[in-house]
Amino acid sequence: MELTSPTEFAKGKVASVQEYTFLAGQSLANLFKRPIYTGDMVQQADLIGFGSMSIVLSACFFIGVALALNSATTLGRFGARTLIGELVAIGVVRELGPLLAGLVVAGRNASGMASELGSMVVTEQIDAMRALGTDPMKKLVTPRVISTMFMLFFLTILGDLMGLIGGNFVSSVLLRLNEREYWNTAWQSLVFSDIIIGLVKPVIFGFIVATIGCYYGLSTKGGTQGVGRATTEAVVAAMILIIAVDVFVTQLLMVLLGAT
């Protein structure tokens, strides 16, 4: 394997960041230029939203169960098991629901987008599209970005609900606690800033998933092996970026909303 000089390596990384930034900006700017591919957006929303629903809901349910089980042990030491609802609600709505939905959708859809667009690149379909006078950024990237942002928002709301149901399952069935009390503490513990933090994140995560998936797909080089590499890199990059951005967005929103 040929070794790359540090300068060339750094130049390559800077160029990649530059290209990604351009693609990300263009994907949103295209919303204000004709034509707008509404049909493609609906189709992508179906593929991304409904296609990911079962895995997002089940993952969120089990994380709610796990969170309740773990917190029950700790809270039990202080005789405060009745606060499980509060802990699960805040944990799921503010952090785990959006994060888990983002990661699951990244695993499923960033890879799907990278492999689909990557295959189109290596079979010259992207060049053919450009040759036929159609902008692949408008036709392929923008509908995926908008649909993922939109659908992840709603998937997160449903995921949060499933997480709370999972917590309730542990609370009422396994720990024999009062069900009404669980929902009551869960509801009362949530404040405006929790909801806002929990609903802004999935929109940002959706943007990351789609732009990373499309970027790696459109940058594919080297035939079918390149498609495989792009797919893997897209999933890894999207997941790392989601977790990293989550930290900054949480802190930023907490400061902005005075929730510190």
Add this chain to the structure above:
Amino acid sequence: MPAPTSPLDSAAAATQDHVGSAIVFDDVWLSFEDISVLRGVSFKLPFGETKALFGVAGSGKSTLLKLALGLMQPDSGKITVLGREVTHMQEQEMFSLRGRLGMVFQESALFDSLTVAENVAFRLMEERGIYDDEIDRRVREALRFVELERTVDMFPSELSGGMRRRVAIARAIITQPELLLYDSPTGGLDPVTSNTIVELIVKQRDVSKTSSLLVTHRLQDAFTMATHQFDTQTNQMRHLPRGHYCEVPMSFLVLRDGKVIFDGDVHQLAHTKDEYIREYVS
């Protein structure tokens, strides 16, 4: 034509050439990292003419078509397509110009998630937004031209290699472009299927008189094109008598190591003294 006598006359003559040519390459250079692909390529494709472009694999033939389409930018030199300089044209501007061109890709490049009809109708659907009766009529007309009307509802994966090339031709010609670019349309096909594709190209050339640039490494395809004419009465390609060539002007261009080493008609090609070309031709 008298030789230009002043720089102004020279500029005027150059402009005249560009106006009268579908494609003009003027001293075009292109490298990928340290490898020179094109080294000062210059040629013209006059309106109404068909030019066959030869060269061994890796000589830069397909790259040349991508440059003409604006899918790539040269390092230096000037490329004019249908009277407009594309060398530094923005991608958004290129989209409108590409609407006047048709391109048949090497491996067809059909959209595998769309049916044959949707592939052929792609450009029209982009303009109108929906697949209406008028589009359907034109799709069937284009598919009838390539004798594949029965494949309307099939997907590209259900077609043979030759059928995919024919669908790609139908997709390229549906809007009746002013210039057609063919990238190795017979590459990887058996001789019988190749002949069918060549016949379709000859049919398009003789019926529509569209300017065409055809990249190929199969010399026999280009010779067939030069020595045959499409007969609309019999709907077949017919061989012209010895010494007669097709009515539509046909020329040949040979690339070697990124340079043009021959640009002329079939007669000049057959009588060239260049050893490399003679070996290539034989």
